Amino acid sequence: MKPTVHDIARSAGVSLATVDRVLNGRPGVRHVTRERVEQAILNLGYVRDVAAANLAKGRTYSFVFVMPANDNSFMIEIRDEVHAAISRSGAERTQIRILEVPPFDAQALADALDGIVPDKPDGVAFVAVEGDPVHAAVARLKEAGIAVVTLVSDLPGSERDHFAGIDNNAAGRTAANLLGRFAGGREGRIAVIAGSMLVRDHRERLEGFLAVMGESFPRLAVLPVMEARDDPALAAEVVSAALRHYPDIIGLYSLGAGNRGIVHALREVAPEARPVVVAHELTKTTRSALAEGLIDALLNQDAGHEVRSAIRVLKGRVEGLPVIAAQERIRIDIFLKDNMP
Amino acid sequence: MKPTVHDIARSAGVSLATVDRVLNGRPGVRHVTRERVEQAILNLGYVRDVAAANLAKGRTYSFVFVMPANDNSFMIEIRDEVHAAISRSGAERTQIRILEVPPFDAQALADALDGIVPDKPDGVAFVAVEGDPVHAAVARLKEAGIAVVTLVSDLPGSERDHFAGIDNNAAGRTAANLLGRFAGGREGRIAVIAGSMLVRDHRERLEGFLAVMGESFPRLAVLPVMEARDDPALAAEVVSAALRHYPDIIGLYSLGAGNRGIVHALREVAPEARPVVVAHELTKTTRSALAEGLIDALLNQDAGHEVRSAIRVLKGRVEGLPVIAAQERIRIDIFLKDNMP
């Protein structure tokens, strides 16, 4: 049978109260006694019954998720996952609040983060936008003893505790590798469509992509990046124009949102003239485009994993536990039409 | 505040005992009263506190994992994951026993399963080998009221409750798609190395692979399958011989274990003459071969996910809960050298 606190007390020859003091780091235990108890814990292989402990504590963690009021499918999915977490919050003893902020606006984000401080939640997760005010706001959160995690887009150099998202440089490299190999030795141009170079994740994807393109596929000429601000209409326009202007485009890398527009533009192209297309995020649009053959490969970050990881890390920080890197690494999924989930 | 059983009792105007009877399906409640309680549960949005319930029940689930005494990396990893689950067993109120059986031996497997019946565990998970005795043994397990889940390799048509593993046909299709596209329009032969065609997962992978090859890459000629019984030495030999005999092999699909031998054989080939290689399972060997460029793409099933899914489903069956298909679907991961975890 699993050992309990009673077993430890008996084994160490002390009372339950003393065991409790040792287990929960309360003062008033002599050094020798503390060691005796700790030895008993080791001997019996005691592990705290977390369920019972939480039940007894009755503590709930309060977290705030600050997210851009973006309407692209991926952000919607992230928000859905946070809502799903909220609906599970009873069972997991968490209380999560969502705060929406204007997208791509560092000052607005910083203001929102500052506004959270007086509430003194246990932790905050947010989708980073780069900018000095945001760094400063993170510093103030940390100063108030609040755990901070960035989600999807990181803010390196800040005092955040953790980043819950993928390695976007690696994602860009993967995309280049797939695109280059799928192009199959042909020569031609590659078009790249991004949302905005002001967002770190897009910038990093591009860097990785260009690096591998240069190293491994010198015969493919990458055109200057087109920014479509994650807007389907704009993306459609930009892609159509590029395809018209450069008839030798044989590859297309869409590293942001707005894929609905891109798919729309691709549909206009004769099937035999269509470029190889690699895009990001499995959504309704990209899924059917993949099935249809308009998109050849899809890179994906699992929104559910990211949100759950963020919550797990926040909880851990509150209890002073270290982050288990291997467990919290978010994978870059590759989907072809045959292995879609 | 979260509603508790007390709140329901008060709201429905009944006693705690009656609420308990309704919640746990115990007899002795009039139909009208039961409905009143159920209505109160809905109104208040009550959800059972699983932690508290488990604490009160003190129940532990006993499961047996029956696995082939195979020494390939993947099976070792599966066993490691089961051991990891065992070490977590305290917290998860499970008691798991591992039973090893000779590999590829239907009768031995069936005997092992029969031997479990008298122990009356709550559930059994096993790696299926096909054969009538196994079907019969599964039927006997089910008759004894034991939950049954197949792991990694399935046994369709049997009375098993669930299969925790990937869609191997889709895996084969994905492999063909990658291999075909990576080959890039060239003509040539494709070699296929399997462990054994007696195992269902290998057979299904081959079917999927051949289907897509036929549909989409008619210019690539697939050689007859070579069986290497998951044995590295044999695999090395077979691959070397094939490469010598057919100089126009431009692609290689390894759908079983024994990749150490295959990698060894590939290393002997001049870099510019190396075929495109797609293999299964991320192991120490395949990981470094991927980094090195000897393997071009890797399909993977996450052993940890599979084991945890099996346990989750077994627990669910014991409590009579339905399997949430979406949650238990095991993904086919694709790894290139850039997105290795």
Add this chain to the structure above:
DNA sequence: GATTTTCTGATTTACGTACCTCAAAAACTG
């Protein structure tokens, strides 16, 4: 209407841990 059967209420104990109080013992202090 009496009897049996079926429901329901009230109450208790237990699960393993956290946290609190109060008293007693032991260890220090001067």
Add this chain to the structure above:
DNA sequence: CAGTTTTTGAGGTACGTAAATCAGAAAATC
């Protein structure tokens, strides 16, 4: 040594649910 401080013991309550008992009420049966 007396007095003070620190350490320890003993015991209780609480968390939310499960499961049991037993008495009493309501319904069904004859």
